[in-house]
Amino acid sequence: MKFMHISDLHIGKRVNEFSLVEEQKHILGEILELLKKEAVQGLLVAGDIYDKVIPSAEAVDIFDEFLTQVAQINIPIFIISGNHDSPERLEFGSRIMHNNNIYIYGEYDAKVQKIVLNDEYGPVNVFLLPYIKPVIVNKKLSSQTESYQECVQLALQDLKLDTSQRNILVAHQFVTAAGVSPERSESESISLGGVDNVDFGVFADFDYVALGHIHRAQKIGRDTVRYSGSPLKYSFSECNHNKSVTLVEIKQKGEIFINLISLNPLRDLQELKTTLAELQSGSTLEKVSQNNYVHITLTDEQEILDAIGKVREIYPNVMLLDFENKRSQNDLELELLTNKDLQEKTPEQLFADFYLKQNNQELTNQQQKILQQVLAEALQETER
Structure with a gap:
């Protein structure tokens, strides 16, 4: 059975006051085409669907259109809430959507949801665990957990997994490996002191763990515990990221194949350090497209009047302008x-x-x- 793993859509997000609505529509359209092309049999969406707890009407419309199109090609969708989402709002209408193979688990209700699919090798169990923290788990389970590690362990302890079967978990947490953190970027929420970390060892009995929360695609601890990363770059610290979707093909027990397929954004985020004269000569256009969002650092020593206006004549989508010279x-x-x-x-x-x-x-x-x-x-x- 072949799954696609995505996360951190952050629909409605603005970067440096630039709306990325068109870019998000484009990338969701590309993901839809990949679902068809790769004959995917299940879509795992690991949280942070929206960028705000109260998403705009436009953001909701964009995700609604995407869900509708995926449902039309009869692919089951498994969705959990992330730390940016409102669990209650995300879960609205979920019982009706369940009839169309759209499984949304937004608000943790003292259990991990389980959906069973079947293929020629038998059952594949998909478990959904929305973003949780101690205060949520303690309220639902009347417990006294103090750490994220403890609350995730407690949430999973009563699953009674049949480890002879194939088990997938979709989760949205900050997962580390023996204290080693995943590579992070500026666009992620960061907790001081690593108090929100969960060690990957708590997921030992799952064949594949589809994680959200970190914006760079990467494994953590083992190949089958993975962050899919965000489909778009949401800060200039992500300039060198290769944005992708993660394809996971699970055959018989223990036989898992993982493939990352690159995505092609409508506009990229790039950084450029140069002089105004080089910009105006057009020489930089060979390596940084005029269409892209850019962070430009000018190295001119002399003061430039209306520098941002002059830069925008060449790069209309400049998001940031800095100076690096003796004066700075x-x-x-x-x-x-x-x-x-x-x-x-x-x-x-x-x-x-x-x-x-x-x-x-x-x-x-x-x-x-x-x-x-x-x-x-x-x-x-x-x-x-």
Whole structure:
């Protein structure tokens, strides 16, 4: 039986105030075509369907259209909530959808849901565990777990898995391997101190674990415990990620084949460090498409008036613009004035030091005369 594993759609997400609605529609359309092309028999969606607890109407429409199209090609869909989702809102209408092979488990209700599929090798058990944390599990099970590790162990302990059969778990947690964390990016929610981590060992009895939460596709602990990653890049820290879907083919017990298929976004996220002259010459267009979302760092030493306007003439989708030159380096090195500085230096000397740091050159004689005149006039005003 062949499954496709995806997660972290974050429908409705904005990156640097740019809406990615068109990109998300495009990538979901590509995923739909891959479901057909690869003759997939089950779609595992491991949480963070939406980017906000209260998604926009547009975001809900996008996911509704995607579910409708997948249901039309008669592929079972298994969906859990992630930490970005509202469990109650995601689960709306789930009992009706169940009749169309759409299984949505949003709000944890003291058990792990189980759906059984069958193929020529026998049953395949798909277990759904939405995003949980101690406060949720303790409320539902009247327990006193203190860590994410404990609450996941408790949630799974009564499953009584038949390990002679093939068992798949869909979950959305921060899973680590003997203290080693997966590779993360800036667009993920991060808890200080690793308090939310769950060791992969708690999933030892499952043949495949379809994880969500981390945006880079990767295994954790073993090949069959995997994050699918997000289908789109949601921060410039993900520029070097190869976004993909994960195909999992499970034949007889113990025989699992995993294949990552790359996705092709409508617009990529890229970073570029260059001068304005190089941008305007068109030489950068060979490596960074004009269509893409870009983070540009200009290295020009001279001040550029309306830099963002000039950059947008070449790259209309520039999201971030930074500068890297002697002036910006000096900015990083500026220190707070001490009482000694204020006591020993005149206002002219303090301003001259500041000007040198900002512009990497000293005041000219003419500028010094202007400064002295301005300070004298200011002094006269204060004495009146």
